Amino acid sequence: MIGVKLPALSVFRTRLSRFQQSYLHTCTTGTAPSRQPVRRGLATVSDTTILPDPSQKYKPYTPILLNDRQWPTKVLDKAPMWLSTDLRDGNQALPNPMNIQQKLKFFKMLLRIGFKEIEVAYPSASQTEFMFVRSLIEDNIVPDDVWLQVLTPCRPELIKRTLESVAGAKNVIIHTYLGTARIFREVVFKKTCTEAMEMAAKNVSLVRDLTQEYTARYGTNFRFNFGVEGFSQAEPEFVLELCEEVKRTWARAGLGNQRITFNLAASVEVAPPNHFADQVEYFSRNISEREKVIISLHPHNDMGTAVAATQLGLLAGAERVEGCLLGHGERTGNVDLITMALNQFTQGISPRLDFSNLPNILNIVEECTDLPVNPRLPYSGKLAFTAFSGSHQDAIRKGFQAQQKRHEENRSKGEPQIWSVPYLPFDPNDIGCSYEAMIRVNSQSGKAGVTSLLDQALSIKLPREMQTDFYKIVQKEAERTGKEVSIRTIVRLFRQTYRLGIERPLSGYVTLRSYRATVNNRRLPLLSTESESSSVTIEADIQCDGVTRTIRGSGSNPEKAFFTALTQSLNVPMTLLESEQHTIEPKSGQARPLSLSSSLSTSSSTRSYNNNSNKVASFSKISFPISSLQQTLFWGVGVSNDRSDAGIHAIVSAVNLGMDQLRQSSSSLQDDKIEYPRINIPPRGQKLMMLA
Ligand SMILES: CC(=O)SCCNC(=O)CCNC(=O)[C@H](O)C(C)(C)COP(=O)(O)OP(=O)(O)OC[C@H]1O[C@@H](n2cnc3c(N)ncnc32)[C@H](O)[C@@H]1OP(=O)(O)O
Ligand SMILES: CC(C)C(=O)C(=O)O
Numbered sequence: 263m264i265g266v267k268l269p270a271l272s273v274f275r276t277r278l279s280r281f282q283q284s285y286l287h288t289c290t291t292g293t294a295p296s297r298q299p300v301r302r303g304l305a306t307v308s309d310t311t312i313l314p315d316p317s318q319k320y321k322p323y324t325p326i327l328l329n330d331r332q333w334p335t336k337v338l339d340k341a342p343m344w345l346s347t348d349l350r351d352g353n354q355a356l357p358n359p360m361n362i363q364q365k366l367k368f369f370k371m372l373l374r375i376g377f378k379e380i381e382v383a384y385p386s387a388s389q390t391e392f393m394f395v396r397s398l399i400e401d402n403i404v405p406d407d408v409w410l411q412v413l414t415p416c417r418p419e420l421i422k423r424t425l426e427s428v429a430g431a432k433n434v435i436i437h438t439y440l441g442t443a444r445i446f447r448e449v450v451f452k453k454t455c456t457e458a459m460e461m462a463a464k465n466v467s468l469v470r471d472l473t474q475e476y477t478a479r480y481g482t483n484f485r486f487n488f489g490v491e492g493f494s495q496a497e498p499e500f501v502l503e504l505c506e507e508v509k510r511t512w513a514r515a516g517l518g519n520q521r522i523t524f525n526l527a528a529s530v531e532v533a534p535p536n537h538f539a540d541q542v543e544y545f546s547r548n549i550s551e552r553e554k555v556i557i558s559l560h561p562h563n564d565m566g567t568a569v570a571a572t573q574l575g576l577l578a579g580a581e582r583v584e585g586c587l588l589g590h591g592e593r594t595g596n597v598d599l600i601t602m603a604l605n606q607f608t609q610g611i612s613p614r615l616d617f618s619n620l621p622n623i624l625n626i627v628e629e630c631t632d633l634p635v636n637p638r639l640p641y642s643g644k645l646a647f648t649a650f651s652g653s654h655q656d657a658i659r660k661g662f663q664a665q666q667k668r669h670e671e672n673r674s675k676g677e678p679q680i681w682s683v684p685y686l687p688f689d690p691n692d693i694g695c696s697y698e699a700m701i702r703v704n705s706q707s708g709k710a711g712v713t714s715l716l717d718q719a720l721s722i723k724l725p726r727e728m729q730t731d732f733y734k735i736v737q738k739e740a741e742r743t744g745k746e747v748s749i750r751t752i753v754r755l756f757r758q759t760y761r762l763g764i765e766r767p768l769s770g771y772v773t774l775r776s777y778r779a780t781v782n783n784r785r786l787p788l789l790s791t792e793s794e795s796s797s798v799t800i801e802a803d804i805q806c807d808g809v810t811r812t813i814r815g816s817g818s819n820p821e822k823a824f825f826t827a828l829t830q831s832l833n834v835p836m837t838l839l840e841s842e843q844h845t846i847e848p849k850s851g852q853a854r855p856l857s858l859s860s861s862l863s864t865s866s867s868t869r870s871y872n873n874n875s876n877k878v879a880s881f882s883k884i885s886f887p888i889s890s891l892q893q894t895l896f897w898g899v900g901v902s903n904d905r906s907d908a909g910i911h912a913i914v915s916a917v918n919l920g921m922d923q924l925r926q927s928s929s930s931l932q933d934d935k936i937e938y939p940r941i942n943i944p945p946r947g948q949k950l951m952m953l954a
């Protein structure tokens with residue numbers, strides 16, 4: 263609990279004179295005094311504006327005069343007591359409330375998450391609600407360290423029915439609520455403050471008498487939770503006075519050391535979180551015998567700030583939180599307990615709730631509530647960790663690389679491996695999500711995203727220059743369709759572009775059928791002692807448009823020997839500029855990489871590879887003339903389980919890209935009568951005449 267030094271009550275009395283006046287006025291006349299709002303609305307309504315002037319329609323909240331508020335400088339350092347009200351507040355707000363089987367499934371899931379307090383029903387509402395509570399007790403489903411909470415209004419017949427529902431349970435919290443805000447008192451109950459207090463006292467006495475009776479009969483441990491409905495809209499002085507009365511009444515039960523709970527509800531969220539925190543701090547500092555009281559929060563989310571209000575309310579002295587998973591509940595819902603708990607987790611505080619298998623939890627919640635999860639919801643939404651935008655993807659990719667390095671150093675020094683990745687404040691793995699959904703590609707994405715997805719799918723890491731080349735191809739597709747480009751489409755585009763695993767020769771492209779390489783008159787592979795200084799001779803069968811040729815060349819390694827043979831054969835002044843290679847290593851924990859389904863051959867027999875493990879990816883950059891004036895750079899890719907073989911196929915891949923470009927520029931430049939290199943490459947569909 264956060265310690266608060268209580269100033270003299272008189273200080274608050276003076277400061278709250280405005281509230282007092284308002285409260286006294288209301289209690290004596292039953293009507294609201296006119297208030298001086300602290301700020302006014304945006305003002306004049308022009309002729310063309312259709313919105314009403316809000317200053318003439320809505321009253322701003324009245325700030326509580328708590329000038330020495332202490333919550334702003336406090337820091338949360340431990341988890342509160344959590345209560346899930348999914349089976350009550352959540353359930354009462356569903357178009358189709360859960361049946362007994364669904365409630366049971368949900369209840370068991372709440373136990374697995376680690377909730378020790380669960381509001382299971384409004385037993386007097388229906389037979390289903392009543393029977394659900396009975397079945398939990400009679401079927402002995404509730405662990406000994408778990409408290410069942412049941413809700414009842416201040417209505418004697420409903421209180422009796424509620425107590426009947428929990429007969430024989432081990433630990434029970436009776437949650438009795440009463441609307442406290444003026445609008446409830448005047449409009450709903452038609453009672454003055456005094457009458458409302460009498461109503462509370464009478465019904466709390468009944469709960470007290472019945473719980474004593476049930477304790478004597480069944481040995482049940484009871485706690486009492488008084489639900490201050492409309493707390494955030496009520497006059498703080500009235501709430502205090504009412505709660506003091508409830509506290510006195512309950513104390514007469516003499517139920518040992520159990521503290522009474524005051525459940526301060528923002529039944530409707532009508533003011534900003536800082537105001538709620540002030541109200542909670544005021545209550546916490548002024549309720550008598552603070553140590554005998556548990557202050558609980560029950561925030562709703564009408565203004566979308568329930569999580570913020572709850573966090574500030576905890577700083578302000580509360581120690582218990584009631585809410586629902588995913589923020590289910592009346593209207594815009596109760597505070598989302600997943601967000602609350604994981605917000606603490608990411609601050610390095612154990613929430614004492616286990617969301618390590620969140621996808622499974624979400625499936626059960628969706629199944630039982632029949633409501634979909636908002637994809638933008640913190641932590642739980644499908645898009646909660648997804649980056650589509652190029653610069654975010656770039657930062658995340660770099661962040662992961664830097665983090666991997668940093669963690670290796672941390673590991674070696676026995677230091678904690680602290681998470682720190684730009685745009686990703688949290689490790690999706692911690693809640694059972696993979697990194698796969700993190701990066702997705704559309705027309706807003708850049709090279710980093712495309713590169714990451716390719717790496718994710720095939721464990722192929724493109725050289726930097728090549729990333730831009732391939733990204734342009736993917737972006738063109740994204741723009742053409744106007745949609746997200748799936749990982750499968752990226753793999754397909756990659757295979758098509760670099761002609762990986764294309765079984766049937768495409769017209770106009772060179773296909774390497776087979777080759778034989780000898781190193782110092784011995785067949786490949788190279789020995790480690792040979793490499794660059796060795797003399798390699800190659801003889802290869804290439805095919806284009808049904809015509810097969812045997813080409814020959816030599817060089818200091820098989821790739822260079824092949825490149826020489828191909829250059830001479832095509833009679834194209836091209837240059838092999840660069841080659842890079844890496845082994846293909848599926849990442850640990852990664853599903854098997856997508857297959858390249860390669861049919862790359864190293865001999866006259868064709869081999870098909872179904873996965874990429876133990877393979878090498880090779881990337882070759884060539885300079886290729888696409889006109890008599892212009893040389894263009896092309897990267898190609900080859901994959902094989904032999905390094906040289908991968909390199910040779912990367913060359914074929916790059917040359918085919920060059921030939922493709924040449925074909926395209928030939929047709930567009932024909933009218934300008936520019937002389938092309940002496941290479942006979944016909945338009946697609948016609949035969950390529952080999953000049954070698
Ligand atoms: C903020 C909250 O979430 S509070 C919890 C709300 N949850 C639910 O209401 C779900 C379950 N409720 C139900 O199924 C039904 O409302 C029942 C069975 C409890 C009661 O049904 P009914 O007797 O038909 O009454 P109804 O639903 O119209 O309730 C309104 C009555 O309850 C009174 N009431 C409302 N809240 C309270 C309260 N906290 N204490 C005492 N009386 C209350 C109203 O003043 C009204 O009384 P009136 O009929 O004398 O004017
Ligand atoms: C029963 C009460 C606490 C409630 O649900 C609310 O006020 O929102």
Ligand SMILES: [Mg+2]
Pocket residue numbers: 351527529560562592596
């Ligand atoms: Mg509620």
